Amino acid sequence: MGAGIVGLATAYRLNDAGFDVTVVDRAAPGRGASGGNGAQLSYSYVQPLADPSIWAQLPTLLFSRSSPLKLRPQLDPAQWRWALQFLAACNAETSRSTTVALLALAARSRLGFEAMMQREALACDFSATGKLVLYATAASFEKATKQLALQQSLGVQQRAVDAVECVAIEPALRHYAPHIAGAIHTPSECAADCLKTCSGLVDVLRARGVAFLLDTHIEGFERRGERLVALRTARGEVTADQFVMALGAFSPKLAGMLGAFLPVYPLKGYSITVPTDLAASDAPRVSVTDSARKVVFARVGERLRVAGMAELVGYDDAIPDDRIASLVVSTKTLFPACSSFAELNPWTGMRPATPTGLPIVGRLPRAPSNLVFNTGHGALGFTLAFGTAEGVVESLG
Template identity: 45%
Template sequence: MHVIVLGAGVVGITSAYYLARDGHQVTLVDRNPGAALEASYANGGQLSYSYVAPLADPGVWPKLVPWLLSPTSPVRFRPQLDPRQWRWCLQFLAACRGRCSAETTRHLLRLGHASRRLMHELLIREPGLDCAYAHSGKLVVYRDAAALENARRQVEFQQGLVADSDYRQEVLDSAACINREPALDGLRRKIVGGVHTPSEDSADCYRFSIGLLARMRAAAPENRCLFDTSIQGLRVRQGEIVGVETSAGLLQADAYLLASGCDSARLARPLGLALPIYPLKGYSLTAPISDPNAAPTLSVTDFQRKIVYARLDGQLRVAGIADIGGYSRAIAPQRLATLLAEARAAFPAAANYEQIEGWAGLRPATPSGRPILGHSPYRKLWLNVGHGALGFTLSLASGRALADLIGGQSPFVALDGFTLPGGPGKAGASAC
């Protein structure tokens, strides 16, 4: 079977990799000059299989006013003359309910732990995959007692959902956090505790994507990548996708997989598919580590600041922030300055902060935090979209499941809670 995969970020590439492994012919199409150059390029580097609680939860409500008013807020809303932005925000607020958040967590944990199994299998199958992988474990630190208590309840809730002998989470006090990660000593007086998850990993998403792409292309000579190729639309005839209109002309195949990140909503709209995807703009900086003893070994998340830290070989990756304000990928200097100030405060001697590489990318988010996976209402069109900040984490399970479905097999992991219900005009799996 010939499958055209639309989008060469980590989600599209993992899908293409598994399709090629299964013996399908794959054509990967992307508007960029190379692979993984948008949201996958310099993300946080964390593989958070167990820490998947969505942004949309009841704790958002008391934070709304500070988020709206503070220029250094970790989440910032910049209103646009775009009804889709306002619709997404209203749907997001509707998802900030305990029942919805718990249901989303349950589904994301299933997908996350499936990805964890696949990652470890992949590293055995592809031992030469060079992506700065580390079985680092993750420590989420909290700056106030109420947030830590909420985290404790979340840990207890998740323990009843995961049947995995390797999974455990431990709630620590401040001293125990510093004991687990001595590089956090500079924050000793500011953190009240944390949650340690030993089973989490870290890796460079860009290098991971490039490595899998090389293996996809090597699987068969007919597998190819069409870069610098803009995707203009999908051609439909009698409820079936019959081609993709691109700057290189009409492309045709036996099946089509939409994995175009934030652009997916635009491509689906003329079909009457209202995919509830809107960009959450995130930022990162990467700095060379100058003192390995002062840099974190664990993957660290500062919960209040919504900032993550990961060691990727000899570099420190610092990422975070969510700007809800349109499709521009331009780096806002003040947002990058916020990241830099937080990194200097948390790990002052860890890296050479005079030599940073700054980046901004658009995370394709649904209001609830659940991606949309599986068959569309149109024959031959499949969806692997809307992963938000968990694209790297969930990419393997999503890609494996879509390759299974396209090949007529039962998916590696159950996709209930992620599928698009009904026909054209439906809002999708984001609803709770």
């Protein structure tokens, strides 16, 4: 269940493992949180959102209209429950343990993704030009160096660099150099177009005989005792021996229909994608993350993907003009000549987040015994997809 990058990576690995696979989704492949995501494959820089610094930011989260992180209380018990669990996770010990677990999972995912790419050679605008995470103040940079020390202790190859070195690594930052207090450079990081990756995987899977039921809503389930027998859809029942739920932010509703609780809630994000063909030398080749603005920049072919913000505002999929305008301003601030900005391609997506930032992979209490969950990847769905797919194969093995 699910044809985003997580579901398709899972289908790919299950097919490799000898399973006969059918993929069911209410939309076209990659059209949920995958389609316009930040395009970064952040295998070595995975600092969770749940961090002790959140406590000092609470007034801004609740009341500022321009904050890149936004919490707007709804009449939704699930939102309140998630928010309280998130705040409980905002401590140093949980942040550290989550970082350790995410780095291990990301390393596993890198191996899976690279093996798939070597085998399938998908046309997905893949690049491996590294990443710079920029910090605007000495205090934020000092904190980042502590996270750097933790990640280096776990085998990650990174280093702290100053503004001059930033420009040497990415010349397109020359206009912004006076505003950089420091940065963390990870030379091994990658980027790719996630939607093109999804489309390529569908072509590969169809050629292998994997069945797809797209534009197909799951309306309910047929359950017998401890086992799930079939999905009920408008196109009839879909039967199977084993089921995997990889429906992102929409997983909790369907899990609830089966009596299971999933601590997953959407973190709404936005992106724009601007052409850079007329100003290629002024657009970054290296992926860039502006930590202050919570905005990421990644080259995907002759386009620049700009994505950011995290809003805990429920399932509202509207795209407010001010959020897109904010991304445009951020882009013009860092890379003023990168594009004409005549074409923006605005997008929004619901990132399925757990309170800690760790995805949920495996079986759950009260759920059918032959149902495995693979959801809750937050902003790291593209990064972690092939790692959690391995976990699903192991759960069904």
